[in-house]
Amino acid sequence: MLKFTFLGTSSGVPSLTRNVSGLAIQSGKSKDWILIDAGEGTQHRIQHAKLSLQHLKAICITHVHGDHCYGLLGLLASAGMNGRKSPIILIAPKQIQQWFDATCQLTELFLPYPIEFIDVNLIDQPYVLNEQMSIEPIALSHRVASYAYGITAIQTQRKLNIEKLNQLEIPKGKLWGDLQQGQDIEWNAQTIFNQDIIIQTTQHVYAIVGGDNDQPRLLADKCKDADVLIHETTYTQAVLDKVGPGPMHSSAKMVAEFAQDIQLPNLIATHLSPRYHDQAGVQAIQDEIAQYYQGLFFIANDFDQYELNAQGELSQLHSGKPWEK
Incomplete structure (x- = not known):
C-alpha cells in the first residue's frame, strides 16, 4: 500500500554514499507521490530514482534546517522548466514560505504553476490529499520547530x-x-x-516519518496505531553522550528503547551522522538497535526501497548499500 524510496539518509552534510534528507512515498500502484524533506541535491536523487516531478503531488518539510530544505527551491524551479502546470501542495513551517517569496523576488524565479502553501502550524486535523492518502503533522522536539508526518493510506477493494x-x-x-x-x-x-x-472492503495502514527529534516518546500516542516508524538515529549513545544535548538529536539506543516499549512492529532508522556512513559505522548503529529492540528494523541507505503492505507487513524491495554494488 505504501512504498518508501529513500533519496537521502545523511544528517547535516552529504557524503560520497549518502545525500541529505529526502524521502519519496507512493501509495499503491499510482505514479503519484509525495516528498518528505528536500535537502540539497534532492532533485538529482529524484532523477536517479526515476521519479517524475510531473507526478509529485505534495511536499512536506519537517523543519527549516538546511539539510532538510535547501534543495526545495531548485526542485520547484526544475519542475517549472520541465513544463509542469498543475499545483504542488507545500506543507511546511511558515518560514519556508517567507524564504520562497524572497527567493522569487531576488532571483526572478517565476513558476508556471501554483504553489498551494499550507502552514504546518495551522493544521489541526489530518489533511486529506486524495481518496488514498491523508497527512497529519505531529510536533517534535528540536532546536527549531520540527514535525513528524503521519501518513495514512487507504485501499478500497471491490x-x-x-x-x-x-x-x-x-x-x-x-x-x-x-x-x-x-x-x-x-x-x-x-x-x-x-x-x-x-463486496467492498477497506484497508488502511499508518506510517510516521519523523523530522529531527530528541524525544522519541513524543510520538507514543500516535505510534500506538503506527505500522512503521521512520526516525532519525543520528548517533550511537556513546557518541551522543560525548556530543551532549545541544544538537537535540536521538541516538540509536533512544529510538530502539522507545520502539520496544511501545511494541512497535516495524522501524526504519535514517539521518545518520557522516561518521557512520561506512560499513562499520552502519553496523554500529545496527548493533545498538538490535540490543534494545526485538521488532523488525532496517538501517536506510540512499535508494533503499521498502513496501508496507495492506496487512502492515514491511519488506525491503531494493537495497542501496554501496558496498553491495
Missing part, C-alpha cells in the same frame, strides 16, 4: 459476490464485467443492483 452470482445463475462474461464496473444489469426480466452483488 469484489464480486461469486456465490450470489452463481445462485442467480448469471453467466460469466460481460454481465459480470458490468457489475464489477459499478453498473446495474438486467437478468431474467429483473434488475440486479450492483450494490447487492459487490
Whole structure:
C-alpha cells in the first residue's frame, strides 16, 4: 500500500554514499507521490530514482534546517522548466514560505504553476490529499520547530459476490464485467443492483516519518496505531553522550528503547551522522538497535526501497548499500 524510496539518509552534510534528507512515498500502484524533506541535491536523487516531478503531488518539510530544505527551491524551479502546470501542495513551517517569496523576488524565479502553501502550524486535523492518502503533522522536539508526518493510506477493494452470482445463475462474461464496473444489469426480466452483488472492503495502514527529534516518546500516542516508524538515529549513545544535548538529536539506543516499549512492529532508522556512513559505522548503529529492540528494523541507505503492505507487513524491495554494488 505504501512504498518508501529513500533519496537521502545523511544528517547535516552529504557524503560520497549518502545525500541529505529526502524521502519519496507512493501509495499503491499510482505514479503519484509525495516528498518528505528536500535537502540539497534532492532533485538529482529524484532523477536517479526515476521519479517524475510531473507526478509529485505534495511536499512536506519537517523543519527549516538546511539539510532538510535547501534543495526545495531548485526542485520547484526544475519542475517549472520541465513544463509542469498543475499545483504542488507545500506543507511546511511558515518560514519556508517567507524564504520562497524572497527567493522569487531576488532571483526572478517565476513558476508556471501554483504553489498551494499550507502552514504546518495551522493544521489541526489530518489533511486529506486524495481518496488514498491523508497527512497529519505531529510536533517534535528540536532546536527549531520540527514535525513528524503521519501518513495514512487507504485501499478500497471491490469484489464480486461469486456465490450470489452463481445462485442467480448469471453467466460469466460481460454481465459480470458490468457489475464489477459499478453498473446495474438486467437478468431474467429483473434488475440486479450492483450494490447487492459487490463486496467492498477497506484497508488502511499508518506510517510516521519523523523530522529531527530528541524525544522519541513524543510520538507514543500516535505510534500506538503506527505500522512503521521512520526516525532519525543520528548517533550511537556513546557518541551522543560525548556530543551532549545541544544538537537535540536521538541516538540509536533512544529510538530502539522507545520502539520496544511501545511494541512497535516495524522501524526504519535514517539521518545518520557522516561518521557512520561506512560499513562499520552502519553496523554500529545496527548493533545498538538490535540490543534494545526485538521488532523488525532496517538501517536506510540512499535508494533503499521498502513496501508496507495492506496487512502492515514491511519488506525491503531494493537495497542501496554501496558496498553491495
